[in-house]
Amino acid sequence: MTDRIAQLQTLVRASDNLHINTEWLDYAGVVEYYPEELVITVKAGTSIKEIKKTLAKNSQSYFFRE
Amino acid sequence: MSVVHQLLRALPKGIVITGSENTRAYECDGLSVYRQKPLAVVLPENIEQVKQVLQICKTNNTPVVTRGAGTGLSGGAMPLEKSIVLGLSKLNRVKSIDVKNRLAVLEPGVRNIAISEAVKEHGLYYAPDPSSQIACSIGGNVAENSGGVHCLKYGLTVHNVEALKVLTIDGEELVLSRKDDGLGLLALMNGSEGLLGIIIEITVKLTPMPQLAKVVMAAFDSVRDCANAVADIIKAGIIPAGLEMMDKFAIEAAEGFAQVGYPLDAEALLLCELDGTEAQVQAELDTVLKVLSGASTLKVSESEAERLDLWKGRKSAFPAVGRLSPDYYCMDGTIPRRYLADMLEKINELSKKYKLRVANVFHAGDGNLHPLILYDANVPGELEKTEEFGTDILKLSVDMGGTITGEHGVGVEKLNAMCHQFNSKELEIFHKIKQAFDPDSLLNPGKAVPELHRCAELGAMHVHNGKLPHPELERF
Numbered sequence: 297m298t299d300r301i302a303q304l305q306t307l308v309r310a311s312d313n314l315h316i317n318t319e320w321l322d323y324a325g326v327v328e329y330y331p332e333e334l335v336i337t338v339k340a341g342t343s344i345k346e347i348k349k350t351l352a353k354n355s356q357s358y359f360f361r362e
Numbered sequence: 363m364s365v366v367h368q369l370l371r372a373l374p375k376g377i378v379i380t381g382s383e384n385t386r387a388y389e390c391d392g393l394s395v396y397r398q399k400p401l402a403v404v405l406p407e408n409i410e411q412v413k414q415v416l417q418i419c420k421t422n423n424t425p426v427v428t429r430g431a432g433t434g435l436s437g438g439a440m441p442l443e444k445s446i447v448l449g450l451s452k453l454n455r456v457k458s459i460d461v462k463n464r465l466a467v468l469e470p471g472v473r474n475i476a477i478s479e480a481v482k483e484h485g486l487y488y489a490p491d492p493s494s495q496i497a498c499s500i501g502g503n504v505a506e507n508s509g510g511v512h513c514l515k516y517g518l519t520v521h522n523v524e525a526l527k528v529l530t531i532d533g534e535e536l537v538l539s540r541k542d543d544g545l546g547l548l549a550l551m552n553g554s555e556g557l558l559g560i561i562i563e564i565t566v567k568l569t570p571m572p573q574l575a576k577v578v579m580a581a582f583d584s585v586r587d588c589a590n591a592v593a594d595i596i597k598a599g600i601i602p603a604g605l606e607m608m609d610k611f612a613i614e615a616a617e618g619f620a621q622v623g624y625p626l627d628a629e630a631l632l633l634c635e636l637d638g639t640e641a642q643v644q645a646e647l648d649t650v651l652k653v654l655s656g657a658s659t660l661k662v663s664e665s666e667a668e669r670l671d672l673w674k675g676r677k678s679a680f681p682a683v684g685r686l687s688p689d690y691y692c693m694d695g696t697i698p699r700r701y702l703a704d705m706l707e708k709i710n711e712l713s714k715k716y717k718l719r720v721a722n723v724f725h726a727g728d729g730n731l732h733p734l735i736l737y738d739a740n741v742p743g744e745l746e747k748t749e750e751f752g753t754d755i756l757k758l759s760v761d762m763g764g765t766i767t768g769e770h771g772v773g774v775e776k777l778n779a780m781c782h783q784f785n786s787k788e789l790e791i792f793h794k795i796k797q798a799f800d801p802d803s804l805l806n807p808g809k810a811v812p813e814l815h816r817c818a819e820l821g822a823m824h825v826h827n828g829k830l831p832h833p834e835l836e837r838f
Binding site: 330331332333354355356 | 592593594596597598599600698699700
């Protein structure tokens with residue numbers, strides 16, 4: 297993963313018009329979730345569906361629209 | 363001619379208060395251990411007079427300490443030596459009420475409870491409810507970003523203010539609104555503690571009164587079980603209208619004062635209020651009662667009178683504790699809910715170490731602690747010991763991933779604690795923001811943000827990762 301981020305950094309520096317596909321990075325998943333704090337930290341490539349599924353287990357939701 | 367003479371000459375009779383005896387009433391706010399008399403107190407009756415005061419003070423390079431009702435608990439409205447106090451209590455008109463859009467436009471001196479009273483006939487109220495709501499003013503609420511029991515569900519002051527009119531030190535009128543693009547200046551002004559401008563008009567959001575409210579009282583045999591119940595309620599997807607906790611000492615004090623039937627054999631007590639439509643309240647009640655099934659006593663209010671009775675003990679807890687000790691010091695740290703039990707245990711250990719009693723009665727749902735440290739100011743050294751105890755609690759709050767203030771502000775009280783919360787780069791940014799609004803540092807100077815040398819002298823500069831105290835604690 298560190299290699300991939302370094303690779304991405306090189307690409308960003310070299311280009312002024314770059315489309316980033318986070319799926320390519322495989323950079324997804326919940327970093328931290330404490331339902332009692334009403335806060336979730338996720339990696340940038342996490343799908344909205346997965347976040348919603350995780351939150352729903354505790355009758356929680358969040359406001360972003362799909 | 364001195365600045366006081368200039369003010370006396372420029373303003374009508376009765377607006378400028380001078381003389382040692384007359385200004386004594388303004389020498390402190392609700393944190394009465396810190397006192398300082400100002401040069402004079404000015405109580406303007408209109409915005410034009412506020413502008414005149416600012417102009418005279420600016421010309422004379424005289425600091426201005428703005429004051430609402432003086433109920434603040436961190437010394438934010440305490441005068442500075444050679445400063446003028448600008449009291450806005452006479453600007454107390456409700457300017458307009460917009461029922462359709464649920465908004466009210468207010469002058470800064472309108473009392474918090476007076477907003478709800480003014481809109482009651484429309485089935486509306488103003489949600490943030492600091493304990494001092496019968497006296498405190500909306501301008502002061504904005505300056506301190508005040509909270510209260512209902513803030514868990516309905517938000518702090520910052521979430522309930524739609525627009526502000528602010529005077530800069532130059533007398534320029536800024537209009538800030540939630541609808542503005544760009545920098546979040548409206549949010550910046552909430553909690554700015556009189557350092558950035560004079561708040562002269564506030565547009566607040568009004569909330570429909572709930573059809574029904576019920577309170578659940580749950581008593582526990584252990585503090586840990588009670589604290590965990592707080593986290594479990596939120597974890598179950600319920601945001602109660604209020605979620606308050608009291609420890610044994612606080613229960614005994616409140617019951618002795620208000621006689622509302624709190625169980626005296628309990629180690630900790632939880633009050634959980636649910637509001638909304640009848641169906642909402644019933645659905646939430648079912649879940650909450652399931653979560654609280656481990657309680658030793660469980661009671662649900664069956665009438666409005668019973669609900670108010672159950673709250674009466676909690677609401678009188680501070681004066682009740684005041685009966686048990688010559689003085690008490692109210693702290694205001696906030697921590698993640700999952701550490702509530704650990705924190706209460708540590709406060710207990712500190713209480714033994716410092717040989718000072720503590721009563722805990724607080725907004726548990728927000729993780730906002732209010733430990734009341736009991737002391738006697740007439741015993742030499744006891745206040746200093748109390749302050750040291752308080753600082754330890756605030757440091758613990760930061761170490762647990764929390765903050766040094768939940769709703770009382772920094773003022774003069776928590777300047778040292780700010781050194782623990784923020785590093786020098788962060789503090790420098792705060793100073794730059796202050797400079798952008800007030801380059802000559804005339805608005806409440808020295809409050810809220812500590813000078814860097816103060817932190818250096820304390821040796822309490824922010825400790826970087828890897829060298830944190832209390833390494834046993836899990837962190838964000």
